[in-house]
Amino acid sequence: MNNTHALAEFLAGLRYEDLPEAVVARTEDLFLDWLGSALASQGRHPIPLFQRYARRMGPADGRSRVLVDGSATSAYFAALVNGASSHLVEQDDLHNSSVLHPATVVFPAALAAAQDLGRSGRDLILAAVAGYEAGIRIGEFLGRSHYRIFHTTATVGTLAAAVAVGKLLGLDARQFVHCLGSAGTQAAGLWEFLRDAADSKQLHTAKAAADGLLAAYLTADGLTGAQNILEGEQGMAAGMSSDAEPRWLVDGLGSRWALVETSFKFHASCRHTHPAADALLALMQREGLQAEDIARVTTRVHQGAIDVLGRVVVPQTVHQAKFSMGTVLGLIAVHGKAGLVEFERFALQDPRVAAFRDKVGMQLDAEVDGAYPQRWLGRVEVLTIDGRQLHGAIDEPKGDPGNSLSRAELEDKFRRLLAFAGERGEAEAARLIDASWRLHALESLEAFA
Amino acid sequence: MNNTHALAEFLAGLRYEDLPEAVVARTEDLFLDWLGSALASQGRHPIPLFQRYARRMGPADGRSRVLVDGSATSAYFAALVNGASSHLVEQDDLHNSSVLHPATVVFPAALAAAQDLGRSGRDLILAAVAGYEAGIRIGEFLGRSHYRIFHTTATVGTLAAAVAVGKLLGLDARQFVHCLGSAGTQAAGLWEFLRDAADSKQLHTAKAAADGLLAAYLTADGLTGAQNILEGEQGMAAGMSSDAEPRWLVDGLGSRWALVETSFKFHASCRHTHPAADALLALMQREGLQAEDIARVTTRVHQGAIDVLGRVVVPQTVHQAKFSMGTVLGLIAVHGKAGLVEFERFALQDPRVAAFRDKVGMQLDAEVDGAYPQRWLGRVEVLTIDGRQLHGAIDEPKGDPGNSLSRAELEDKFRRLLAFAGERGEAEAARLIDASWRLHALESLEAFA
Incomplete structure (x- = not known):
């Protein structure tokens, strides 16, 4: 039995009753956090393109919902559009050691399928846990060499989404192996788009969610896949990694809950900027510094940060600015935070930034x-204009498991995300927050539309 | 201007009037040959799974057609199902030096889009030429190292399909760059499935055609993509090849017509078996040998044949038997040919085979x-039971450009493919043959349903 089979056995055997209460509650936290990100992108390029594509190519009705416009469609197109929507404002969650953003691929696929199949909130929670547990371990398995070229949330996201939908479809262990095979052989997504500020990040999450869903539905109908897609001689690791580590695939199955290790995003930027942003903020508060007092900041970072952020010198779009270390630190230094509103108003326009x-x-x-990717340490060296050399350091950025967001903070973030989109009022926010906190008790998922 | 931009300029500027007559005629040949392959798989696993998926997730009507059942749907699902259908019986074309099967990805996408957009036969021909010319060069560019792990028809096929549909949508050079970026970042498909006789080959061609179509439609609506997806530091070659050769991307644009270098398949098996099959057949005819006279055959092959065929020892399915060198040569030796009917009747059941x-x-x-992949040489060494050492050699397998099929042979092959599917009579075959030979004059593509 290879590791993929062992993972499939675990996924097939996983029951809602086995989930610790904290895992269930954290899944609800992650769900609300994701929902806010998906709704916040309403009306923003390139989301309307995906909505139009779904209307052009998909059915005019169905049991699944496109979140940004509430339209009914099939599960496939709901996964596609919601997958595109939930990563745009860069506020969705991240798992550190896998460098995977699980929510943006798992929830679009799982919610679309759960609505299509008429499943409950419990079913959705169980499916999401399965998707997170599998996706995170596969991301850890593929390692840093994979992430250097491939957008892990796109590639591994396809498998994570497939697993979540497969759980809703009741796949057995044999079928989970096929499902991983069919998902893994569709896994794609290259970082090349980043230097051009192109729209591929939305295409990646859209396709990961939709392709994963396709793999699961076809598997349930009898499609077979490779038996060893992850470790085989012509499989994912062989083709797309040079430092794959098999033991991660089965690390602590049933005892380690990787889902609860997931970090919430506090700043509205690429997670690679957060440790330095928090370290700079702490240092400025400690020393009582203003932006004008600072002559130079050197952020001391991991290689992944340089690979992802190093291409962006002068950002051309708000989205690209989220990948500019200098812009993020400029927003922190000048405006005290780097939230959605600060990015929209100041990232490109403010000469001080x-x-x-x-x-x-x-x-x-x-x-x-x-320490990376297990721990994302923040280290900054600041030279002040009066010649002082100062050091700032934080060991857990805001939102990390040890420094997480409370439900009150998550609600506040959700309200800000909805307000950013502008079209849903406070009552709607309260309704969606309430439904998310009652997810474990919901018989139907029609509330989310 | 990088090579991708140069290729995009060529694609944007290509006009029907620029196509040599021989290129137009060969495109019609390739179209008929593809159509037969697509129709031949009717009713065979896993094609009905894709048909059901399209009905479940897609619209109940539309201007594009699913070939195997004539149903109407959107362009996306027509490309998906027809892409799955046209590679199953392993009778579709192959371009040698790129190791790309262009028809199975280009025509499903192009026909679906042309029907959706109400375009003519000329438009379809021009689109197909664009798809072949781009796809073949990108396949050559990515090289042998890519094909060792990745199924080039799946990965490069996504870009070839995108280009063909992009031509139908009238993309300009700038848009073609975006379109290649969005297609390239979706490119996926691993060989791992082959050793398990899994269904991924159909998933690959289905997804390549459909994903390419998606890239083109979204590009036409404004989606941007990476500017250097092929050669960039985090692009396709960086992630998926170790011997990429940039000059191929622009090799002879406008003077070399790669489409006419495409080979037709004569045997119903993996093309890697054909050179040896033809060499054995020639040797047996020359020497007057029967299967029982032969004690041992050593085929002398290129590494790619070993990579693809080496996994299959005792084939478990008819499809897997098409990747068994021994089975193919057994059919040739015992039954004189390795066509669809021979595979169905004898590949698994005949003890002599x-x-x-x-x-x-x-x-x-x-x-x-x-010589590979430019030339696919056939070399066999035969030891007879009476102890003779014999050598067989052919330099161009049947179906190669220098040993091609005539229109009469193509018609015969098409009729055999339709008869294999069983549900369409001789009149229908004649109608489709006639329409294909008049493709350049057809105002509408409704005939193909």
């Missing part, structure tokens, strides 16, 4: 790099 | 490997 951006550099740091 | 299969081995040959 641009001036600060040009003072920021990144430097590879052996300690930070050694 | 199984006995011959066990006499066949593969050996890497430096001359054959050096």
